[in-house]
Amino acid sequence: MPSNKSIIFKAVPDGYPVAGEHMELVTKEIDIENFSLADGDILVKNHYMSLDPYMRGKMRHSYVKSYTPAYEIGQVLDGYGIAIVVKSNNKKYQVGDYFVGLIGWEEYSHITANVVSAEALAKEIFTKFKVPESHFIGLLGIPGMSAYVGLNKIGQPKKGETIFISAASGAVGQVVGQIAKIKGLRVIGSASDDSKIKYLEEELKFDGAFNYKTCNADEKLKELCPNGIDIYFDNVGGETLDIVINHLNNFARVVACGMISQYNTKDHYGVKNLIQIIGKRVLIQGFIVSDHFQEMESFRNEMVEWFKQGKLKYKEDIVEGIQNAPQALINILTGKKFGKMIVKIC
Amino acid sequence: MPSNKSIIFKAVPDGYPVAGEHMELVTKEIDIENFSLADGDILVKNHYMSLDPYMRGKMRHSYVKSYTPAYEIGQVLDGYGIAIVVKSNNKKYQVGDYFVGLIGWEEYSHITANVVSAEALAKEIFTKFKVPESHFIGLLGIPGMSAYVGLNKIGQPKKGETIFISAASGAVGQVVGQIAKIKGLRVIGSASDDSKIKYLEEELKFDGAFNYKTCNADEKLKELCPNGIDIYFDNVGGETLDIVINHLNNFARVVACGMISQYNTKDHYGVKNLIQIIGKRVLIQGFIVSDHFQEMESFRNEMVEWFKQGKLKYKEDIVEGIQNAPQALINILTGKKFGKMIVKIC
Structure with a gap:
């Protein structure tokens, strides 16, 4: 069975988070064949994940209110990513389709029906716009x-x-x-x-x-x-x-x-x-x-036009392996990265 | 000849201004009959003057930029006021007319043509809206x-x-x-x-x-x-x-x-x-x-309507005599006044 490495939220940091102390690598196996999906759910294999400063704001105690929910202690961290569907119980997604949306900091994510349907980012975008896959969580994300x-x-x-x-x-x-x-x-x-x-x-x-x-x-x-x-x-x-x-x-x-x-x-x-x-x-x-996601399409259209005209470049700092995601996030917070931080998961 | 008491700006304060030290009373006489007015100028006798917190911002060194010009050392302080024309070389103003606009902290002010014409507040307003005179530098000012x-x-x-x-x-x-x-x-x-x-x-x-x-x-x-x-x-x-x-x-x-x-x-x-x-x-x-003076008329119309309906009250703190203006300004800055601070000059 394939492994499913993931990063869980272990403790609320006071200052800068520390890998191992506040974010911990956990390795399990995943049985894809027998993985149980409720109606509308999908199982995806994660390709790229976006790491962003806002994630630090979610590493707080849940009683502190903010515009995004706090990460829960013991749960897998999450963020925006690009993945491939490996199992589906959702009519809109076939095995092999792209999924762009909220995934876990892990190799395989179980995307529940409510998350699947909430994502404005549809699988069709890859065929419509012909830009590098990773740009959909950066330049076009x-x-x-x-x-x-x-x-x-x-x-x-x-x-x-x-x-x-x-x-x-x-x-x-x-x-x-x-x-x-x-x-x-x-x-x-x-x-x-x-x-x-x-x-x-x-x-x-x-x-x-x-x-x-x-x-x-x-x-x-x-x-x-x-x-x-x-x-x-x-x-x-x-x-x-x-x-x-x-x-x-x-x-x-x-x-x-x-x-x-x-x-x-x-x-x-x-x-x-x-x-x-x-x-x-x-x-x-x-x-x-x-608050402005309803304008995603007009945003993408204009940006892709500029991109194709050579007017937009996008520098990415790609880290390989989910096990390196905690340090990569810390590097964002300390300025030790150059361009958009992305984790290549597989 | 009548006296013309005035308050001049004497020195730039570091903290709170002090009467006598940063603002000084000067008494002169004024010869109204022989007072010389250039074309468009008027001479007015001041009734009421508005004292406002922004005046503290003008009590600075002239090399410090801001949205209003600094007061000049040795010059009479100024502010918005209501006055009666006592001599006129301006066709729009007759002796006895009201003037509402920028006046000096003094009993009589020489209003030059450029100031007269710059004031959006016309003499007609007193007859048009029937509200207390002092309200034109407060509630309606x-x-x-x-x-x-x-x-x-x-x-x-x-x-x-x-x-x-x-x-x-x-x-x-x-x-x-x-x-x-x-x-x-x-x-x-x-x-x-x-x-x-x-x-x-x-x-x-x-x-x-x-x-x-x-x-x-x-x-x-x-x-x-x-x-x-x-x-x-x-x-x-x-x-x-x-x-x-x-x-x-x-x-x-x-x-x-x-x-x-x-x-x-x-x-x-x-x-x-x-x-x-x-x-x-x-x-x-x-x-x-x-920046919004072009809307003065619509503002006045709506406010006067509410005032006549009894929906607006306006508390004024009226101090008598121009010699008391410096302390009155200080009282604004220290919160020792109640309502709109106004100096009744005569």
Whole structure:
């Protein structure tokens, strides 16, 4: 019988999670032939899984409310992935079909009927759009759509404006920057490593980028955004947000997409410059991409068109083997990855 | 010759301004008969002047940029007021007409042609709307319009929602609360004194109010907003904003109208709970009422209608004599006033 390695949620971390301590590898076997499926269920073999910062937010005690349910102690962690159906009790799915949606951090997942039917991502997308499989959990998945929705709906980009993007080479940031370039904006980004800066400037043609770990962000923003910032696409929160507020123009928009600098600490950074948002008439808006899933198709159509025209690239950081997923998630949280983090499961 | 007492801006304060030290009384005489007016100018005798928190923001060094110009050292302070024309070189104004607009902190003001023509507030309003003269710099002036614009445009109030208002008995807050009641919201407010709380609950029929100086705001908000807060009309910023974020509902709106708690300190409070605005999809929007002056007439028409129907009250704190204006401004900044602060000049 094939093995089914999985990662279970073992304990709630206080700060950064630790592999083994908060996430644990468990190996079992799976009897596919005799696996029991209720009406509408499917059994899938997982190909790729997306790892994302929001997962840290789910590693909390269940009594703490948030927009996503907490992971339950002892249960297999979950996330978005791409899988192949190996057994089906659902008329819409045949063995060999693709499934894109919520899977476990494991080699085989039992997808129950309610999850199957809730996923907006249908198997037909692979034949309709001809792009690499893994892009459906990155460029054309939740990170890409977060970029698209956040920039367009909240950022309201106008040609000639300046946008600054933090975590600019990350899963979301790199897409934001490229769409902003397509729309004629001046695009400036920050990242945690010189190789990422080179990528932003040379490959993605950003107008400027800096390594926030080795540069003074305030001085760099003054230098690279001489006309101020009209849109801040915030993936990090904290001190960076505070500094950026100093450089915002009147009527600037702050797209509050993520605050990764604050996910692993209880001692949250206090943002002191908020007083400026009145005089500058700044808009700060938080959003969750799942509120906009009804626009998935129009998002995909536009993105695929740009992709085929060579206007969009997508850097992926692919880790092989489900056993390496815990450390890969930690690497996202500490900035030790480059591009969209994906686990290749098989 | 009549005297013309005025208050000049003497020095930039670090913290709270001090009468005499940062604002100084100067008494001169004025020769009305021989007063020279260029084409389009008028000379007015000031009746009422509005004192507002934003004036603290103008008491800065001129090299510090902001949305309003800094007061110049040695010049007469200015603000919105109501005056009577005593001499005119402007065809639109006759002696005895009302002028409503930018005047000096003084008994007589020389209004130059550019200021006369820039004022959207025309002399006809007194005959058109029959409300007390002083209301044109309060309920129907900038504070009232700030309440109206901020609540309607940013707050987007819906019947049955809960609004929380800080500085709720102030020039803006009391209007916000009453409009929100008209629109069917649950209205909760905070203020700095038990007499103000009594006024909010008994006179303005707020659904609840608390003295933030003697109560625990977090506990009071839990008690008075059991279904959370949908709109926060923020007049104070700082720690109150931080606490309120904990109680915001999904899709809540924060109307950033003022942050009076931060005006008199360089050691700004650090807001730590911003991370919640993503999961809750909160909108925070700063605004300046002068961006919306084109809607002054529709604002006045709707407000006067409510006023005549007895649905709007307006509490004024009237101080007599221009020599008392400096202390009156300080009293606004320290919360030692009750209602809209107005100086009756003559």
